[in-house]
Amino acid sequence: MSVTVKKTIPVVIVAVVAFIVMMDYFLLTPPVDVAGKSWTSTTVTNLQNWGVILTAFALGFGAVNLFYFHSKHISRRTPGQWMYSLWLLIVIVIFTGIGVFTGPTSDQYSWLYNASYFALSATVYSSLGFYMTSGLYRALRFKNVESGIFLVVGFIVLARNAPAFAVYFPVLRVWGSFISDVLTTSAQRGIMIGGALGAISLGIRTMTGRETGFLGKLTEEERGGGIE
Amino acid sequence: MLIIIWIFILGGMELAKKKLPPFRKLTGLDALPEMVGRAAEMNKPVHFTTGLGSLTESVAPQLVAGLAVLAHVAELCANYGVKLIYSVYQAQVMPIATELIKEAYVKAGKPEEFIAEESVRYLSGEQFAYASAVQGIAERERPAANIMIGPFYAESMLFAETFSRIGSIQLAGTARGYQIPFFAVICDYLLIGEEIYAAGAYLSRDPLQAGTIMGQDFGKALALILMILGVLITALGSSFIVDLLGM
Secondary structure, eight states, X not given: OOHIIIIIHHHHHHHHHHHHHHHHHHOOOOBOSTTOOBHHHHHHHXXXXXXXXXXHHHHHHHHHHHHHHHHHHHHHTOXXXXXXXXXXXXXXHHHHHHHHHHOTTSHHHHHHIIIIIIHHHHHHHXXXXXXXXXXXXXXXXXXXXXXXXXXXXXXXXXXXXXXXXXXXXXXXXXHHHHIIIIIIHHHHHHHHHHHHHHHHHHHHHHHTTOOOGGGOOOOHHHHTOOOO | OHHHHHHHXXXXXXXXXXXXXXXXXXXXXXXXXXXXXXXXXXXXXXXXEOTTOOTTSTTHHHHHHXXXXXXXXXXXXXXXXXXXXXXXXSGGGHHHHHHHHHHHHHHTTOGGGOOXXXXXXXXXXXXXXXXXXXXXXXXXXXXXXXXXXXXXXXXXXXXXXXXXXXTOEEEEEESOXXXXXXXXXXXXXXXXXXXXXXXXXXXXXXXXXXXXXXXXXHHHHHHHHHHHHHHHHHHTTOOXXXXXXXX
16 A cells, blocks of 8 residues: 555545644634634534544444354354354344334333343443452552552541541541542642643644554654654 | 644654654553563453544544554564454444554464454444443453553443453553543553553654654643742732633
8 A cells, every 4th residue: 555545645634634623623713604604613513524424334334343243153153152142133133123113212212222221231330339349459458668558548538438437537537538639639630731731742743644553553664764 | 832832842853853762661561562472372362442432522532542552562463473352432443443453464464364353343332331342252252461542431440350350461541530540450550641642652662753752741841830830929929820821
């Protein structure tokens, strides 16, 4: 594949689209239509619509991938997998059939969604409590200085949130609030500032064609030559 | 502020043209060959996820950062002959990921070993359905290594704990502050916040990419100076810094 097709065209598309979106956000351009929308605003709306269309196509691609992958398991009777694959395909067909024939806002479809996915989703979410307990059990062990600090801080915050402890030891509320409001918040803000700068830097690299990770591993020539 | 950061980053790129700046060691990224090597020895797959990343939302940079690492991991897997499983949440990422992984196998001279539907698996666009499917892959296929780079939400703990229970060696990285502690207590290696954005530059060792990281560090130094000045000047009763930043 030539460098033009593989790198130049995608990078130019990314740069132009990013530039228009940034212009719409930062600059005030004069309105061009009766609705008072500027050309940047209209272009951004169009780009977003294209994104929606592309996503819909990609979803079709995903569905084909799902069917192909699971059909293979069913036909091979892969131990420990094929029955789940079969069940998945049956459920997809039922959902699609009811969705197509009665509409995605119909009572039948809503009932199916709420009675199956919604309930299962809530179950998986609630299982998080067990995973957190199990993770905490492993984390709160004294292994070195850092884990020791973590153990003490973790215990204070845990005890502060347990009503019985907090009633008998009111000082835990003060310590707990200091840990969450001062120590944790300041650390979170540090991470947030670093993250925001990192995202800007990545954006600039992507717009200028220096970040090519999403285009795959490029050769030195495709990257535009290395500078020693 | 954005213009100043642009100047810093472009300045960093110019400086890096003359001399490659030194990188701080990122243990998690250095451990990638070890993780893939372990999978090769155990004859088990490597699992990769970019979390609930989407290309059209504010978390897109995290997803792009994850894809840069995926390209590197795919190359390692292709060279070591290890099966790679990439769990897809957003269908729009599928064509990009497929192309990335396929190319890694072609470059390794093993295009016949790349089986698209085995390596790139679309699971679901719903959060907990996706989480359950990833847990299912963990339980059934028992990957030797699990790499999670991107935006994660409530499913972070489900993934980290499940893969930990089956004995996978894990690398996690996210810029979502609330999920970092979960990963920190469970995973073997961790990339915190901005480190995931630097991953592409770190792995490629491209001088110009490294220059942008240098510019980013100048930006951080400026933010730190402004914070200290802000605290001092505000404590003295002036609102100069607050007015300057338009806060």
